[in-house]
Amino acid sequence: MMRLLKFVWWFCVAVFCGLLLSFSGAYLYLGPNLPSVDALRRIQLQIPLRVYSNDGKLIAEFGEMRRSPIRFADIPPDFINALLSAEDDNFAHHYGVDLSSLMRAATQLLKSGQIQTGGSTITMQVAKNYFLTSERSFSRKINEILLALQIERELTKDEILELYVNKIYLGNRAYGIEAAAQVYYGKSIRDLTLGQMAMIAGLPKAPSRFNPLVNPERSKERRDWILGRMYRLGKIDEARYRAALNEPIDASYHVPSPEISAPYVAEMARAEMVGRYGSDAYTEGFHVTTTVPSQMQEAANRAVQQGLITYDQRHGYRGPETRLPGMTMETWRQELAKQKNIGGLEPAIVTQVTKSGIMVLTRSGQEEAVAWDSMKWARPFLNTNSLGPRPQQPADVVQIGDLIRVQRLEDGSLAFRQVPAAQSALVSLNPYNGAILALVGGFSFEQSNYNRATQAKRQPGSSFKPFIYAAALDRGYTAATLVNDAPIVFYEAGMESAWRPKNDNNTFLGPIRLREALYKSRNLVSIRLLQSIGIDYTLDYISKFGLNRQDLPRNLSLALGTANLTPLEIAGGWTAFANGGYRIQPYLIERIDSRFGEPLFIANPPTVPGTDRTPAVEEEQDPEGNGLMPASTSSLTPVPPQPVEAERIIDARTAYIMTSMLQDVIKKGTGRRALAMGRDDIAGKTGTTNESKDSWFTGYNADYLTTVWVGFDQPESLGRHEFGGTVALPIWMDYMGAVLKDKPSHLPPEPEGLLTLRVDPLSGRTAPPGTPGAYFELFKNEDSPPPMSELDQNGYVPGSPLPADDAAPIDLF
Secondary structure, X not given: OHHHHHHHHHHHHHHHHHHHHHHHHHHHHHXXXXXXXXXXXXXXXXXXXXXXXXXXXXXXXXXXXXXXXXXXXXXXXXXXXXHHHHHOOOOOOOOOOOHHHHHXXXXXXXXXXXXXXXXXXXXXXXXXXXXXXXXXXXXXXXXXXXXXXXXXXXXXXXXXXXXXXXXXXXXXXXXXXXXXXXXXHOOOHXXXXXXXXXXXXXXXXXXXXXOOOOOHHHHHHHHHHXXXXXXXXXXXXXXXXXXXXXXXXXXXXOOOOOOOOOHHHHHHHHHHHHHHHHHHXXXXXXXXXXXXXXXXHXXXXXXXXXXXXXXXXXXXXXXXXXEOOOOOHHHHHHHHHOOOOEOOXXXXXXXXXXXXXXXXXXXXXOEEEEEHHHHOOOOEEEEOOEEOOOOOOHHHOOOOOEEEEEEEOOOOXXXXXXXXXXXXXXXXXXXXXXXXXXXXXXXXXXXXXXXXXXXXXXXXXXXXXXXXXXXXXXXXXXXXXXXXXXXXXXXXXXXXXXXXXXXXXXXXXXXXXXXHHHHOOOHHHHHHHHHHHOHHHHHHHHHOOOOOHHHOOOEHHHHHOOOOEOHHHHHHXXXXXXXXXXXXXXXXXXXXXXXXXXXXXXXXXOEOOOOOOOOOOOOOOOOOOOOOOOOOOOOOOOXXXXXXXXXXXXXXXXXXXXXXXXXXXXXXXXXXXXXXHOOOOOEEEEEEOXXXXXXXXXXXXXXXXXXXXXXXXXXXXXXXXXXHHHHHHHHHHHHHHHHOOOOOOOOOOOOOOEEEEEEOOOOOOEOOOOOOOOEEEEEEHHXXXXXXXXXXXXXXXXXXXXXXXXXXXXXXX
């Protein structure tokens, strides 16, 4: 017997020594290649990029991993108990490795011949998740054990748990317990019930198998098992245990839904962040605040969508998107599930047609009514300028099985609609610093990601003329200068025929003052102005507004707006009229914060002097002067930077006179429709290109400047009777009416150096009191016209004389 005991003793000693030698050898071999545990203190978990409005509302989130790191102090004790009960109930007592768990795993391996469990503690899982792969091998397990022992020596238990709960994958792209709580319950982990916490705690073992969205029964079994473990370990009392068991399985899929719809803004911010930080933009947890206030963006969305729908209905109904007759309700539901909402227009299938309206099946699976009154607009579309007869009943418009679009109105009812074929863009800016206040790049981002506000270069038509008129005012012309609105013919060598430009209504008014020519949008006056002041001078002058000279044609057609420019470029150029003559650069990102809330960048754009704009942190200035360099993270002292002053590009008096002339476009000219807004502080200009392929309106007061464009992506006529004043202006009015509501009148202040004089309408000279038809006009001091008394000596020649060297040869086309 003693001999047997001695044998067993020495056998155990030998096994122990063998294991010790094996473990020591493994440590000596693998130890030098193990990563430093100290790196865990500096680890940067992948957190998505989040873009917010100026008032803190979520616009979009970009990144593959949904993660919201949480500090250990913020984790509810109930969750910690649930997690440890499920994963590692001996966590508080072991030193990184639980021998009993490893022995249990080894026993299962010997019995089955396959690895059943890894016997891993939470510390070992931290080692694997942060440093190793998921490969099932003995070498990886040994590395895991060695790392776990190091981790336990260098980190506290609280630190280890914090690393674990923020790293683990819990299904549905959720990484970490806070993200999982948001995905499955739409709440923070701190706000979950005991049963919900147990559900989350059950996911690390197998996120797909125990997923409450995919396998609610198995997830309930796992949850109840964890609750039972908590009860047996004394973590909860019987009353809480029973109450948690009775909780329903109420998990549902929650995603961080945007609080406002601004997808084109979000995409612009994303692209700029990728340009700054590369692929790290998606994983470093940047918090981007844009310049866009949510209410202004929502007003822009409504204006563009409703404006396009209104235009579209004027041109008739093009028929259903497809016809699906003779199908079952279930088949129709399957077809609807494939469709997307486009610009607030829901897909629906006609199920019944009656005299008073139609019944439609919506994506919710319900049948709802659409009233006949909302269908009466639907005359058949023949072509852009022709419509079929007015429908007399719903059957004249649709039939059963038609896939159509409906719009849900504020009262919950449905109205008959179709997705507009035309597109639009809207850009609204702060004219004093270039902050983008609202931007819409099309009817619907779901329909097309193409951002027409920043990418579509189109001819601005007459909305370009203010640049020509401003150039003339700074060349010695005045708002009272008479220019002949008469036919003109140009001949050029190599041309098959002469160029005979004309006004849009093919009429001629003879000598007309500049102010009147602008608000009546006389093409021939613009051409004569450009011919008089010179192409090269004009191109140099307009380039100062931030427009690329390469996009400006070097010929007289420039006067008619044949340049190719984006709505954002037009809006940026026009700001000089609203801000007193300064050039600003439109910008979108106001602030970038790190994952820890530290400011990495705060915009300090060139700003009109006198504007109160004081960013909160010190920044490096861009050597090119645009003030958009990110601050280094080592210099976050809240010291106000030196403000960047915008460059003056035109005389303040020129800007003021242009505003006065553009106000007359609203009061007397092509923008008269805007008088319905009941404001006296708006100025603007319509624009319509040949064959009405592009419709524009740009306008402003002293607070906001907004440009609207409407057209087709593949240029074609909007219609014989469609102009800037009928298509783009209503959208502008809808938007500006909303943002200016209840705001007092506000015009740019009048600068010094201006005179208001009485002018004779026939000669353009200053007139004495009592002169028939005399009117008052603004002049720069040095450009005031001579008095009537000099008329007999000098006579009158319309326009302003130019030096001989200005008559440089130009191309006509």
